[in-house]
Amino acid sequence: MVKTPFCQFDLRTGVLCYKCQKMIEEGKYSELDFEVARCLSELENKGYSLIKNMEFLKAYEKSGFLIILMANGSIDRGDLAKLEKEVKTKLRAIRPRYVKMIIKRRTERSIIEQIIQPARLLSLNIAWFPDGSSQYSIKVYPSVKRMYIPKGIVESILKEIFHREVIIEA
Incomplete structure (x- = not known):
């Protein structure tokens, strides 16, 4: 079941x-x-x-x-x-x-890769700020236009999943 x-x-x-x-x-x-x-x-x-x-x-x-x-x-x-x-x-x-x-899977990277498919993930970085907060900086190959889900919606969904700010850059 x-x-x-x-x-x-x-x-x-x-x-x-x-x-x-x-x-x-x-x-x-x-x-x-x-x-x-x-x-x-x-x-x-x-x-x-x-x-x-x-x-x-x-x-x-x-x-x-x-x-x-x-x-x-x-x-x-x-x-x-x-x-x-x-x-x-x-x-x-x-x-x-x-x-x-x-x-x-085990890593956040695999979740991000599955969501942005068929676009490819170039890099994933975490930026830590002095106030204790952090954000993901996701770099995608210039094929960002190939993502099925619009960039803003992907950012908001990933923010819900990871409980962090997310920025996608091409």
Whole structure:
């Protein structure tokens, strides 16, 4: 079964129990996370065994672009593209223009590379400021025009994922 932070009973019925409702109210997860987890659970029940050993972590949505963060994935890119298409058709209520499933690996670099594909990452730097804050400075090959998701939306999604300011430079 695909692992999610929500109870299997809640995912089947669409009604949240007290524990899961509390997670949403506290801000750990959102209604979007519940809908995406429910969609993944339904797809697995319909026979998508590809996501059987995967774990749903979080969903991020900005301006119709939906990024789904998964873990423990040993799925090839072609099967992941099919799964993205199925998720897009099942989530009609949100009507995402673009769905991208990201497999969380050990480094931030791998997450960034997956989000900006087909553009290529040139360098990733962390700038530390005297006040204790920091920001990622991401340099992309001049093919930044080839990114499927606009630069500003990528920056805001990465800011949500990493809890740091993000600047993308070409």
